[in-house]
Amino acid sequence: MQCDYYDAALCRSCTLLEQPYDDQLARKVAGARAALGEGVRWELPVASAESGFRNKAKMVVAGTVEAPTLGILDGARGVDLRGCALHTPGITAALPVLAAFVTEASLTPYDVATRRGELKHVLVTDSGTALMVRFVLRSTEALARIRKHLPPLVAELGDRTVVSVNVQPEHKAVLEGEREIVLTEAGTLRMPVGDVTLHLRPQSFFQTNTAVAGALYRDAAAWVDELAVRTAWDLYCGVGGFALHLAPGRDVLGVELSGEAVASALTSRDELGLTARFQAGDAAAFVRDVEAVPDLVVVNPPRRGLGELAGLLEASGVAHVLYSSCHVGSLGRDLRAMPSLRPVKARVYDMFPHTEHHETLVMLQR
Structure with a gap:
């Protein structure tokens, strides 16, 4: 590859x-x-x-509201990996949309060095027919803005998209917190796998x-x-x-x-x-x-x-x-x-x- x-x-x-x-x-x-x-x-x-096999993207958000990066950190600097070839086509298509949403909803990327900002990660799971998107925030400060701008995002990603906010207030290497707030009517992602269809909730583990x-x-x-x-x-x-x-x-x-x-x-x-x-x-x-x-x-x-x-x-x-x-x-x-x-x-x-x-x-x- x-x-x-x-x-x-x-x-x-x-x-x-x-x-x-x-x-x-x-x-x-x-x-x-x-x-x-x-x-x-x-x-x-x-x-x-x-390539194109990975059904989950765990993207660290860095940069600025106007120019966010979705990818990993090199020290405290964000490295944008929106074009990673491992991701499914559905995730690859969704990541630019989500980067634009960060700007539209004024979600300030969390800065590790200064411990300021709100948005830590964007987590995306692709079932092949729908997406689950989770915004990992330091607090609920941005929750109202996310709700306000959510309808156009769901319209662009698909009406079966599941969107939630996870609250992780601590400054440590823990991806997500215990509190999850589901923002869409759909609360589970239907994942066809093998001979069954599994329902995934936001904090459910599934093979990638x-x-x-x-x-x-x-x-x-x-x-x-x-x-x-x-x-x-x-x-x-x-x-x-x-x-x-x-x-x-x-x-x-x-x-x-x-x-x-x-x-x-x-x-x-x-x-x-x-x-x-x-x-x-x-x-x-x-x-x-x-x-x-x-x-x-x-x-x-x-x-x-x-x-x-x-x-x-x-x-x-x-x-x-x-x-x-x-x-x-x-x-x-x-x-x-x-x-x-x-x-x-x-x-x-x-x-x-x-x-x-x-x-x-x-x-x-x-």
């Missing part, structure tokens, strides 16, 4: 950009194989498009590569179909991607710490007419407190891995664990903590071309 920002040393986030894509993918597969060891049946990796996420969910369902699985738990279920793909014909329970994500999963479930159950709570505490285990447990933990949950699953007696990992280091550590659960099948999914990051799906069998 050609990137003028990279060539000009303005952005070096794509650390593997100088390597041919096939070499990048081979490197990721080799790392995953090393983490899992011998005796695993590997399916061919799922490659990504090299929709096409590869769809392949991940379809494979998970196909692998589980090969087993005699009637009951399943989806721990760290997020907005329900795995659970809803496994739900037809099965008793599935999803557990997720984020109440907002659980609400999204329930909305999707009801729209799909499925019977999966979802509850908010800590995954390790949930497993610690139950007696009977299901036929299969799905885990999709954060980068740090399972932690205490690995030992709980090892002791639980569950026959199969389907582990979706975004970090092979923590995956390898968790596998060592679950010696009775052996990896039998695995596949690499390249969610993040041009970086070291990827997803690995592993079926573990006791």
Whole structure:
């Protein structure tokens, strides 16, 4: 992929950009194989498009009201990355519109050095048919101006656009705050992925590569179909991607710490007419407190891995664990903590071309 920002040393986030894509993918597969060891049946990796795949833009806002930059910071200086080739066409088309909105609504970019200004980030998610736009502000001072100028923005971006304000008053490296104010009638973004449509609320997590996420969910369902699985738990279920793909014909329970994500999963479930159950709570505490285990447990933990949950699953007696990992280091550590659960099948999914990051799906069998 050609990137003028990279060539000009303005952005070096794509650390593997100088390597041919096939070499990048081979490197990721080799790392995953090393983490899992011998005796695993590997399916061919799922490659990504090299550009236009990223469905989320997390843009730092800098510069001035009249000339805002949307991109990253180089020290305290804003570097505008509106033309980043990773973004979907929908995001690429939206970013200039949003930059103009910053000027129109007089949203003063936050200055890190002086700790002055209001607008910290613009976050955009593209479902392929609609957008979600979130303005991360230091306070609600600009809220009235955003509301005033919102109708023309929604008209330009599309009437299904979801717009919200997130309030993050603290001066620290935290992307967003707890308070979210939804400004449009539509409060969720409908995200078609795999064989279902998920509803995303503003603070919901979702994979940044929709096409590869769809392949991940379809494979998970196909692998589980090969087993005699009637009951399943989806721990760290997020907005329900795995659970809803496994739900037809099965008793599935999803557990997720984020109440907002659980609400999204329930909305999707009801729209799909499925019977999966979802509850908010800590995954390790949930497993610690139950007696009977299901036929299969799905885990999709954060980068740090399972932690205490690995030992709980090892002791639980569950026959199969389907582990979706975004970090092979923590995956390898968790596998060592679950010696009775052996990896039998695995596949690499390249969610993040041009970086070291990827997803690995592993079926573990006791």
